[in-house]
Amino acid sequence: MDVTKNALMNTYARYPLTLVHGVGSRVWDDAGKDYLDFISGIAVNTLGHAHPKLAAAIAGQAGTMLHCSNLFHIPKQQQLAAKLAGLSGLERVFFSNSGAEANEGAIKLARKFFFDQGSARRGIISATQSFHGRLLSTLTATGQEKVKQGFDPLPPGFRHVPLNDIAALEAAMGDDTAAVLLEPLQGEGGVNPATTEYLKAVRKLCDDKGALLILDEIQTGMGRTGTMFAFEHAGIQPDILTLAKGLGGGVPIGALLATEKVAESFGPGTHGSTFGGNPLSCTAALTVIAVMEEDGLLLNVAERGAQLHAGLEVLCAKCSWIHDVRGQGLLLGLGCAIEVAPVIAGCRDAGMLVLPAGPRVLRMLPPLNVSATEISEALGILETVFTGVES
Ligand SMILES: *Cc1c(COP(=O)(O)O)cnc(C)c1O
Numbered sequence: 001m002d003v004t005k006n007a008l009m010n011t012y013a014r015y016p017l018t019l020v021h022g023v024g025s026r027v028w029d030d031a032g033k034d035y036l037d038f039i040s041g042i043a044v045n046t047l048g049h050a051h052p053k054l055a056a057a058i059a060g061q062a063g064t065m066l067h068c069s070n071l072f073h074i075p076k077q078q079q080l081a082a083k084l085a086g087l088s089g090l091e092r093v094f095f096s097n098s099g100a101e102a103n104e105g106a107i108k109l110a111r112k113f114f115f116d117q118g119s120a121r122r123g124i125i126s127a128t129q130s131f132h133g134r135l136l137s138t139l140t141a142t143g144q145e146k147v148k149q150g151f152d153p154l155p156p157g158f159r160h161v162p163l164n165d166i167a168a169l170e171a172a173m174g175d176d177t178a179a180v181l182l183e184p185l186q187g188e189g190g191v192n193p194a195t196t197e198y199l200k201a202v203r204k205l206c207d208d209k210g211a212l213l214i215l216d217e218i219q220t221g222m223g224r225t226g227t228m229f230a231f232e233h234a235g236i237q238p239d240i241l242t243l244a245k246g247l248g249g250g251v252p253i254g255a256l257l258a259t260e261k262v263a264e265s266f267g268p269g270t271h272g273s274t275f276g277g278n279p280l281s282c283t284a285a286l287t288v289i290a291v292m293e294e295d296g297l298l299l300n301v302a303e304r305g306a307q308l309h310a311g312l313e314v315l316c317a318k319c320s321w322i323h324d325v326r327g328q329g330l331l332l333g334l335g336c337a338i339e340v341a342p343v344i345a346g347c348r349d350a351g352m353l354v355l356p357a358g359p360r361v362l363r364m365l366p367p368l369n370v371s372a373t374e375i376s377e378a379l380g381i382l383e384t385v386f387t388g389v390e391s
Contacts, residue, residue: 017029023049024049024371041250042219042355043365044245048367058284060283061280070274070277084255093255093257099216100138101254102242103133104133106240109271110214113265121176121211122178123178124158124179126180129190130142130144130181130182131188132183140154140155143189144189163182163198164195166202180202181214182199182202184234185331187363190335191361200235206239212239213240218245222292223297233328240258241256242255248281253276253281253282253285297369308378311379315382319389330368333362337360343389351381
């Protein structure tokens with residue numbers, strides 16, 4: 001297949017690879033070669049590929065009812081909302097189809113919350129290097145110039161501050177600030193963790209100044225870091241939480257969660273979605289969560305994450321071009337002194353798929369049910385590839 005000249009818009013610099021099927025943490029290309037998948041569709045394939053319970057649940061729902069308008073009650077949607085509310089400690093849920101849409105909803109909800117109080121607060125403060133999506137609102141919140149170029153005029157009311165600098169945040173917050181929007185661990189921006197002290201201080205600052213805290217856990221949520229949500233590591237709670245990527249295990253679904261008090265501002269007619277939370281995507285998400293619980297996947301993430309982290313530390317010590325290992329659970333990154341694109345190509349040739357997070361960070365996101373044997377195999381491949389890298 002000529003993959004450079006086709007009818008698609010050329011928005012992706014695609015790898016020279018066509019993946020056609022997968023099982024668990026392994027995928028096959030159209031030439032029959034197999035790869036360990038440490039990308040998982042960018043943190044989407046929570047249960048790996050072709051999980052029998054997920055496949056059966058989706059097929060079963062497709063044979064019952066694929067879609068039903070939100071003009072009607074949807075029991076699967078209510079069941080999923082109750083489950084997510086119980087897991088997160090937030091009371092109300094709105095379903096979207098993607099991460100960016102969930103963040104757009106979060107921004108709208110924060111502004112509407114203050115509008116309803118007669119307050120003029122509308123401002124959103126997010127972090128430099130952050131990534132919040134490709135909609136006009138969310139690319140404006142994103143702290144990376146490259147995603148904004150050419151798309152002006154951008155919506156007003158957005159500011160950016162460096163991550164982990166509480167003084168900078170305090171200085172940026174004013175009477176006009178509606179919300180602080182943060183990823184607890186930046187994914188796309190380079191696997192940059194917000195420290196526990198910072199997150200606790202941000203929570204306190206928001207409370208003191210009367211602003212809302214929105215956490216974007218689109219990449220870190222649904223067990224990726226070893227707890228269901230990354231905010232649990234810091235012992236804080238957001239007012240608004242966004243989820244997507246891993247939630248449906250590969251079926252598109254996003255979610256916006258909020259406290260009862262904040263969620264009251266989304267009354268009938270204020271927000272909506274044709275597809276959001278339809279029976280198919282909610283069945284997928286309910287099944288993902290059920291399998292995570294039945295199979296003890298949070299423990300697996302902690303254990304396999306520790307195994308991968310320890311193995312990467314050993315490689316880091318051996319390779320002068322690797323600065324550090326960072327991240328949490330099964331969202332890990334290697335900070336490098338060199339551009340990682342050739343290393344990623346080398347891994348692909350050697351039978352392993354890994355991602356960049358910016359030009360000099362190599363990112364790994366295996367499925368949450370990856371085995372100890374597969375982590376060992378991956379570390380073996382990485383050692384071989386890294387040993388051949390000229391620094
Ligand atoms: C991927 C991602 C998004 C955007 O999600 P889409 O489903 O691509 O719209 C937003 N925030 C974070 C933290 C992400 O990782």
